Amino acid sequence: xxxVTQTPSHQVTQMGQEVILRCVPISNHLYxxxxxxxxxxKVEFLVSFYxxxxxxxxxxxxxxxxxxxxxxxxxxxKIRSTKLEDSAMYFCASGLGWGSGYGYTFGSxxxxxxx
Amino acid sequence: xxxxxxxxxxxxxxxxxxxxxxxxxDTSESDYYLFWYKQPPSRQxxxxxxxxxxxxxxxxxxxxxxxxxxxxxxxxxxxxxSQLGDAAMYFCAYNAGKSTFGDGTTLTVKP
Numbered sequence: 394x395x396x397v398t399q400t401p402s403h404q405v406t407q408m409g410q411e412v413i414l415r416c417v418p419i420s421n422h423l424y425x426x427x428x429x430x431x432x433x434x435k436v437e438f439l440v441s442f443y444x445x446x447x448x449x450x451x452x453x454x455x456x457x458x459x460x461x462x463x464x465x466x467x468x469x470x471k472i473r474s475t476k477l478e479d480s481a482m483y484f485c486a487s488g489l490g491w492g493s494g495y496g497y498t499f500g501s502x503x504x505x506x507x508x
Numbered sequence: 509x510x511x512x513x514x515x516x517x518x519x520x521x522x523x524x525x526x527x528x529x530x531x532x533x534d535t536s537e538s539d540y541y542l543f544w545y546k547q548p549p550s551r552q553x554x555x556x557x558x559x560x561x562x563x564x565x566x567x568x569x570x571x572x573x574x575x576x577x578x579x580x581x582x583x584x585x586x587x588x589x590s591q592l593g594d595a596a597m598y599f600c601a602y603n604a605g606k607s608t609f610g611d612g613t614t615l616t617v618k619p
Contacts, residue, residue, distance in 0.1 A: 426606065436553070436599060436609040449606055482551050497607065499545075499553035 395419040399485050399500035406475055406507055414470045414503045416485030425468045426486040426497060427460065429453065442468065475507045510535045512602050514610035521590045522618050529585045529613050531600030540604040542583045547597040559583065592617050
């Protein structure tokens with residue numbers, strides 16, 4: 394069964410450092426998403442991406458965040474200057490269409506720890 | 509804005525028994541999808557079951573079924589013949605593009 398692959402599975406970084414979280418979506422999917430889950434809290438939408446541009450973003454997705462699809466296969470989330478409160482599980486997801494009734498396929502997540 | 513409410517932070521069930529997890533949502537959309545996801549301790553998000561809002565028939569997936577009441581905006585998950593491996597956090601999610609998740613229900617299965 395096709396999978397969404399996320400790397401690394403766990404990243405520890407110092408406050409103020411830049412991190413890049415990587416995702417390889419399912420190859421025929423067109424919509425890509427990043428979600429965040431702070432430990433013990435709900436899953437929160439960060440951003441959606443389609444046709445090489447952001448289609449929607451939440452208020453969480455401020456100027457310190459950026460996304461890109463640099464080579465047609467990878468989908469990355471960059472956090473420019475990490476803060477302690479950025480510590481969370483970050484999930485990448487991909488889907489066939491906007492509001493895909495098949496649900497997204499989620500990656501296994503990257504646990505980001507900011508110290 | 510859409511909201512999803514899971515009113516049961518924790519639930520427990522005896523192995524082999526049936527349990528129902530509640531979910532309500534608020535939306536002005538008429539076309540949307542609803543999902544239940546399972547999150548085990550590994551924190552991976554696993555799709556359990558999905559429901560299209562335009563379908564009146566309740567979705568069923570093996571031991572998992574839903575009770576979808578569109579007018580009431582209610583979408584509960586029933587787990588029959590509960591197994592120890594069902595223990596996890598369960599999230600209800602609404603989708604009309606991006607997904608909005610509930611706070612989750614932690615399900616404990618007692619042997």
